[in-house]
Amino acid sequence: MIKTIKEFENFLSIEDKYSNLIDSTIAIVQAPYEHTVSYGEGAMLGPKAIIEASWQVEFYDEEFDRELCFEKGIATIEPIEFGDKIDADALQLIYQQVSDLLNSNKFVVTLGGEHTISTAPIQAHYVKYPDMSILQFDAHSDLRDTYQDSKYSHASIMARVCEFFPTNKITQVGIRAQCIEESKFIKEHQINTFYASGIRIGKYGQNWIKELVNTLGSEIYITFDVDAFDPSIMPTTGTPEPDGLSYRNALEIFREICNQGKKIIGFDVVELAPIEGINHTNLTCARLVYKMLNYAFSINK
């Protein structure tokens, strides 16, 4: 039984009329899972921090001249309780909830938690959208077969995805920390990787954003590790890496997706690890989620 959290304590702090599960087009899943974090801790607190920060986000979006939350309805589901479940068992809980929501025709947003969790919503969306592409925002390519002896490490999430998903339909952006094996894997398996350094030196031509979106099919699932952002705007994440993307870069990519008539069919936002006293990063993530929803519904479907 899927339960929503109380009105006004949900994403954007909205009343039941606009946030009950039956009438809402959008559902927000909370997966506060943290088991393999290797450096900074706290990703399990990410979903709650994003929800609370969203209370400061305006309903109205000037770019779209509308209040999406009241047009579509956004249901916030109670956080998944993992108990002592880890690895495949934990992922199964997330997979089940996301699948159930997709089967009821909801647009699903999943909030992590460490990046490990993304395998579950990616798998669930892939069942419903067999032609989808994946766009991964990340500082790390996450393609290590194992990390610290775990196949379920946050550093191995995309390696797990590559076991069931066509690698040439994966596009990565913001990458700036990886091992040589990952670099080889990318070349051998034709993953479309837009390195931060490549963006800086013009390796992808004059309009790298257009080139990036050209690599994607018409249905796009986005997995957004917030460490893709520069640490100057996103210090509150497990492994912040210098020379990252700006918030503006992310929006420009979403805009280009819409301009090319492509659709965002679902997404997750992971790896926010809040630090007491730093609020702007939580708000950035909350704004990111609502902005991505606005782009996802830019074409009425």
Ligand SMILES: [Mn+2]
């Ligand atoms: Mn990652």
